[in-house]
Amino acid sequence: MSPVDVPSPIDLRLMSDAFEWERTAMEKRPWRREFFAAFAEELRQLRPPVSRVLELGSGPGFLACHLLKALPNVHMTLLDFSAAMHELAKQRLGPLVSRVEFVEASFKDPLWSGRLTQFDAVVTHQAVHELRHKRRALDLHKQVKAILRPGASYLVCDHFFGPDGMSNDQLYMTVEEQKAAIEFAGYQVVRQVLLKDGLVLHHAN
Numbered sequence: 001m002s003p004v005d006v007p008s009p010i011d012l013r014l015m016s017d018a019f020e021w022e023r024t025a026m027e028k029r030p031w032r033r034e035f036f037a038a039f040a041e042e043l044r045q046l047r048p049p050v051s052r053v054l055e056l057g058s059g060p061g062f063l064a065c066h067l068l069k070a071l072p073n074v075h076m077t078l079l080d081f082s083a084a085m086h087e088l089a090k091q092r093l094g095p096l097v098s099r100v101e102f103v104e105a106s107f108k109d110p111l112w113s114g115r116l117t118q119f120d121a122v123v124t125h126q127a128v129h130e131l132r133h134k135r136r137a138l139d140l141h142k143q144v145k146a147i148l149r150p151g152a153s154y155l156v157c158d159h160f161f162g163p164d165g166m167s168n169d170q171l172y173m174t175v176e177e178q179k180a181a182i183e184f185a186g187y188q189v190v191r192q193v194l195l196k197d198g199l200v201l202h203h204a205n
Helices: 015-028 032-044 062-070 083-099 134-147 175-184
Strands: 052-056 075-080 100-104 119-125 148-159 190-196 199-204
Touching: 015 032, 015 083, 032 062, 032 119, 032 148, 032 190, 032 199, 052 062, 052 134, 062 075, 062 083, 062 119, 075 083, 083 100, 119 134, 134 148, 134 175, 148 175, 175 190, 175 199
Parallel strands: 052 075, 052 119, 075 100, 119 148
Antiparallel strands: 148 199, 190 199
């Protein structure tokens, strides 16, 4: 039985909604910067050094901008279902856009990964819940594993359900459920990197 979508209160494909999300995101959660720094540090420590990184649900480019500045040898593929978000990201990235490929696709689509392969790392920040039901996360994690080169890393950050977190248990997983879903997808090691104010970052190999 397919999970029933939890409706979204906004449509991020609309420029008005995308712009409003961009305008308020860092005000609502300024600690996102700590997570961006944690992503960069995890990627910086990988050996061999990463060069090809895919971001899922890249939005207006907050994380990509941080990573491209922090890791000058990295090239990124930014995947988002919203052309409006890609436009905002291009404006934010400026000259950094020369190291970016944009892919307009929804990771709810079973075929989203068809032309993508062999990344050194896949990252996603505050986006997995846009599957609109937590039961879809396992399939997403499996699809990511298929496009990572052997031994590559998957960095997953999202809201969690529970104390200090979110209140909808259909849309959001607990911290433990997030770790279990990644493990069930076939990753051998899943490590919690950072947990703060309703967000948790896991590093999987």
